[in-house]
């Protein structure tokens with residue numbers, strides 16, 4: 001009998017109204033390891049009712065008190081570090097080395113950040129004229145719907161939940177169906193930390209049904225979404241019927257540009273991290289590599305050597321740095337891109353075959369895979385793979401490299417590698433993306449805004465900018481003249 005995880009509504013665990021469940025599979029073994037409630041419309045209605053009931057009191061709670069709940073939750077997350085890390089490794093396959101040392105501590109740090117930055121949120125007094133007070137205040141939106149992806153199950157929900165809660169909203173979270181367990185644990189932790197019943201609700205179930213029902217729901221004021229570009233487009237369409245605001249953090253096809261004056265060894269280190277962290281299941285993963293002709297062979301040889309050394313296998317082993325990808329159909333999709341790359345005439349430099357070791361044979365493993373001399377127009381160079389597969393291209397002229405980097409429907413991130421910082425900054429201005437790193441790839445801080453342009457979406461997560469995403473800026477005008485007649489009334493007289 002596997003453990004059944006209930007949905008979390010009105011401060012407590014609850015079975016789905018239908019009694020149905022979803023199976024959760026460990027991608028390292030292919031075994032079903034748990035069940036989670038399969039929620040539908042009646043469960044969503046219960047969550048909306050709970051969030052609506054909790055709304056006024058939470059909105060009226062001083063921000064300093066809301067911050068304390070997040071700070072307490074941050075310390076409880078660290079107190080539950082082992083359990084959260086094991087849960088995430090089990091449901092997602094991310095190595096325990098990473099979930100223990102990266103995901104869980106970062107969840108705590110993000111809550112600490114939101115707890116602090118929200119207290120510095122301000123309105124403005126506007127110098128309209130001496131006859132009035134014109135000022136803005138920031139109000140919670142009400143009930144917000146947060147729909148999250150599976151690639152960082154805990155972090156992605158904390159990004160949104162921390163910001164939405166501390167600004168006084170009540171929340172309904174729809175976590176990914178394949179990996180909802182850490183989100184459920186986080187909801188429990190927030191409640192233990194003092195988030196009142198109804199402020200954090202989690203409905204687990206299929207996105208096309210319950211996710212879409214959230215987008216349609218007239219009482220949900222906003223949708224914060226991270227996920228696939230195709231899903232984001234669908235959400236925009238549905239939301240337009242209600243003129244509902246949506247924040248969209250979508251896919252990427254991120255360029256990694258190495259100029260002729262770069263420190264090749266540093267670029268190689270950055271390439272391994274940028275391409276293979278989390279098995280490349282990162283929206284900002286380095287995917288398209290543009291390497292100056294004069295250093296291409298040196299870079300390619302060193303990159304292959306460094307990637308070859310990555311130990312992949314059982315994610316519960318602290319020595320493992322690359323685990324399986326998250327589910328079987330995703331492994332199959334990545335393998336289809338590998339087949340496409342081979343067919344396109346690219347040179348296979350590393351990986352490319354399903355591993356058959358005792359440790360990996362039942363799981364969904366894809367080894368680090370590098371192709372050289374790629375065609376920019378091949379399908380695997382244009383679409384988001386979301387796996388540990390990259391392609392290298394040569395360039396001889398910097399303008400050409402910038403043109404290649406911008407030749408994509410996506411606009412999430414890119415990196416430039418050069419010893420000439422001034423040149424790097426100037427080139428960063430020519431790249432259409434939400435983030436450009438110089439001599440780094442993939443580093444994200446709570447303090448810095450995150451979000452793309454073009455088909456990578458809009459809106460920002462993280463940084464103080466996210467506070468605007470979850471508040472209404474209301475203008476309040478106060479007449480100070482005390483006079484019944486105003487000069488502008490004359491227009492009607």
Ligand code: NDP
Pocket residue numbers: 147148149150151174175176177178205206207208209210211212215226227228229231232234235248249250251252282283284384386412450451452456
């Ligand atoms: P999906 O878009 O498939 O799923 C994301 C979430 O949306 C899931 O909870 C899913 O539910 C739900 N969903 C699916 N269909 C609908 C619908 N019609 N209406 C409402 N909700 C729906 O993305 P993935 O989980 O596969 O995540 C990977 C994607 O996320 C990649 O493209 C990646 O680039 C992107 N991403 C972007 C980031 C960014 O910051 N820009 C960061 C991280 C990831 P269910 O699981 O039940 O299908």
